[in-house]
Amino acid sequence: MSNAENEGSNSARLALAASLHSAIRNNHLEFFEDIDDTVHEIGFDSNSLGGGHVTEVPEGLDLAGAQDLINHFAEGSEVLKVRMDAWDGIRTLENESNLLTFLATGLLSTLERESATAATGILSCTLPQEVAPLNSGFFGGQDLNLERMRLGASNRWPGRFPHEYGFEAEDAVWFGVDWQRYTAYWIKRACATGDQRIVLATLQMLAQVRVGLGMTSNDRIVRQLSEASHFRSSDSNRWDTSGDGSKKNEAYGFKRARQLSGSTLVHGTFAWKGSWWHPSGTFHDYIMQNHRSDLYKDGKEFSWSGYYSEKHRDLAGHRFKRWVDSEGGLRTAIGHSYGGEVIARAVNQGATINEVVLLSAPIHHHHESMLYNVSKVFDVRLKFDIVLFAACARQRIPHVPNAMATIREFRLSTWMWNHGATRDPAVWKQNNIARKISL
Structure with a gap:
């Protein structure tokens, strides 16, 4: 499912998952009515938008998603299987908690555009106030910064981190396999704690690292996807439909x-x-x-x-x-x-x-x-x-x-x-x- 041939459709699914997660929380699924034909092409059952599967806005959607991810890794499931199972639950909206799990497995992708899409999606659709503070015990009692993440992980990221590039740099080399090892180490470690907020904090920190790397990519599309992560905090009224x-x-x-x-x-x-x-x-x-x-x-x-x-x-x-x-x-x-x-x-x-x-x-x-x-x-x-x-x-x-x-x-x-x-x-x-x- 995660290969270069399918990177376009998989990235579209990840982007759709982020929008669905945000829309479900805000009870605004009507915004997808105009794209029924489009989402059908990537395997999403557009009929589920009006088919009664989502009857109310789930409380604690982010936390439910984090728990779903914890459950999958506790069972020892392979990442690819987790991803495919999550998509099966998403495409008919039978399990909204699968949305965040699907995004997390996308963040683990070796493909540059897929992981960048997932990272922007995570930062755009999850609520910052629902994550644990970064100075929690999981992070060693100190602020979690990029250098500590690199030196603390057994599977280290071999490339430079965003702060080591100049703002104008657009020449970062992508190490897909190393990125997957790096993120898998932290996500599995977070899931092992059984703490939903630790999982959310880890996903958001990894997503921040990923979009930072994406901003310096030599791939224009990856840069655009990474820059879009800032949309989240840029307008508090993105779901406001009250024409004034x-x-x-x-x-x-x-x-x-x-x-x-x-x-x-x-x-x-x-x-x-x-x-x-x-x-x-x-x-x-x-x-x-x-x-x-x-x-x-x-x-x-x-x-x-x-x-x-x-x-x-x-x-x-x-x-x-x-x-x-x-x-x-x-x-x-x-x-x-x-x-x-x-x-x-x-x-x-x-x-x-x-x-x-x-x-x-x-x-x-x-x-x-x-x-x-x-x-x-x-x-x-x-x-x-x-x-x-x-x-x-x-x-x-x-x-x-x-x-x-x-x-x-x-x-x-x-x-x-x-x-x-x-x-x-x-x-x-x-x-x-x-x-x-x-x-």
């Missing part, structure tokens, strides 16, 4: 009557160091030459820190609102990933923007409020965005009563790893996206 009409921009109706011109691109997290959104960048030039000749190309293009932080996105929203005001409003704003939230925040603060194009954007309540203040939203995304699923992020704009905006959706029909595919000119051309959404 109270934030309606009352001046919008008057401004909308004017013929607006001018368009711009807003990058997502960490993308400030990229060039696709810059004037003369690949996606910038494609949009300007083919679809928006008024795309901003002067020397004061908008940019923001790109940090995975709600505080930074809030600040970016305020600054983007000022930038839009200085331009006299915009016809179109195009945002990739969390760049879409920056646009939404600016609109909700009064920025005058007629159309918003969302590219692979995680959906929060800011986007719902925005629907009261723009005329059109174009929502372009992957068929199955493994980065957003692993991060437990919502991927579809829900219906908002009395919203002003019309929404046009486009979902790529092919499976892709790359979260950035929706800003790739080749993908736009090949799929004729602009025509299909009438941009």
Whole structure:
């Protein structure tokens, strides 16, 4: 089940498990109704979402998952068998505690993308307040740091740890077999204590180490998956579905009557160091030459820190609102990933923007409020965005009563790893996206 040939489908299953774990706890399984056909392709019984298997939100879902993992290892089961048994329980939602067990076995994978997906999933879907303190007796009475983990384990990790790389490094070598030995040592030792909180603490610490390593990988997909682990703490309202009409921009109706011109691109997290959104960048030039000749190309293009932080996105929203005001409003704003939230925040603060194009954007309540203040939203995304699923992020704009905006959706029909595919000119051309959404 865990081999390079199946790495794509297995990683998709791990990402789905993380989202299901989070959605079950928050009683929001309706967010999966729009992906029934997609999850069916990876072996998940989509009928179970509405089939009554989940009748109430389980109490202590993380702890139940930790106990399930303890039980499996107490029985001496092989990791592969544990993984397959856990998936059998997940795909029909007959045993929700299998979700965390499945993620733990994914963390043990020798395959780089699988283990990175599992690590991000664990950090995204488990609750930090349910783990034991890191100075507990299991960790020797001292804070558990990366160096202590390396020196304390009989199966040592042979590579460098994240803190030994520079922030910009993207050349880490992946030691798959050694990673499996390393994580197996700690997970089995934790399970042997029989303490659910120790197990959760160990899984979260190992997941943190794994995403740290992933951030320095020479595989762009692994870096994207690892960066997505920060989505968890970035927005406390990720499951909030209350579109807030109270934030309606009352001046919008008057401004909308004017013929607006001018368009711009807003990058997502960490993308400030990229060039696709810059004037003369690949996606910038494609949009300007083919679809928006008024795309901003002067020397004061908008940019923001790109940090995975709600505080930074809030600040970016305020600054983007000022930038839009200085331009006299915009016809179109195009945002990739969390760049879409920056646009939404600016609109909700009064920025005058007629159309918003969302590219692979995680959906929060800011986007719902925005629907009261723009005329059109174009929502372009992957068929199955493994980065957003692993991060437990919502991927579809829900219906908002009395919203002003019309929404046009486009979902790529092919499976892709790359979260950035929706800003790739080749993908736009090949799929004729602009025509299909009438941009």
